[in-house]
Amino acid sequence: MHLRGGFDRLILPAYAAALTLAGCQSLPPSKPSSEWTPQEARGAAVFAQNCARCHSPTTTHPLHGPGLQAITKVKAMPSGAPPTGERLTAVILHGRGMMPPTPLDDPQLQDLLAYLRTL
Numbered sequence: 001m002h003l004r005g006g007f008d009r010l011i012l013p014a015y016a017a018a019l020t021l022a023g024c025q026s027l028p029p030s031k032p033s034s035e036w037t038p039q040e041a042r043g044a045a046v047f048a049q050n051c052a053r054c055h056s057p058t059t060t061h062p063l064h065g066p067g068l069q070a071i072t073k074v075k076a077m078p079s080g081a082p083p084t085g086e087r088l089t090a091v092i093l094h095g096r097g098m099m100p101p102t103p104l105d106d107p108q109l110q111d112l113l114a115y116l117r118t119l
Ligand code: HEC
Pocket: 047, 050, 051, 052, 053, 054, 055, 064, 065, 066, 068, 071, 077, 078, 079, 080, 081, 088, 091, 092, 096, 097, 098, 099, 100, 102
């Protein structure tokens, strides 16, 4: 009884708070595709061809890699690094851990980064 009371009073609220903080609902909304600029739309095509098989753009649930919803709006990416353009560029061009490098030319990369910022 004592243990269970402690669990309910202390641990469950902390767990619920952590879930709320980490949950999808606290993430800012993605830009709807109907409002994409031409560059963002080109970036979505780059994503579909090079990234979508491993990453969901609309959730944080992992496929082969982490879901990328709101990836540029969070303080830290799954690795702990902030989602700066520089860091994203390095991860995309050079890969990371189980993620293979993706050779993109500069216009494709800029389009892709613009698209990632809509997520
Ligand atoms: C073959 C599967 C695969 C492909 C293709 C892939 N990724 Fe990944 N990605 C991963 C995995 C696995 C990780 C986790 C790497 C780690 O932290 O060890 C990851 C991590 C990431 C991260 C988080 C980096 C961090 O610092 O936490 C970003 C952002 C990312 N990928 C973006 C992309 C983009 C954009 C593309 C397309 C150009 C792409 N990925 C293509 C598998 C993939």
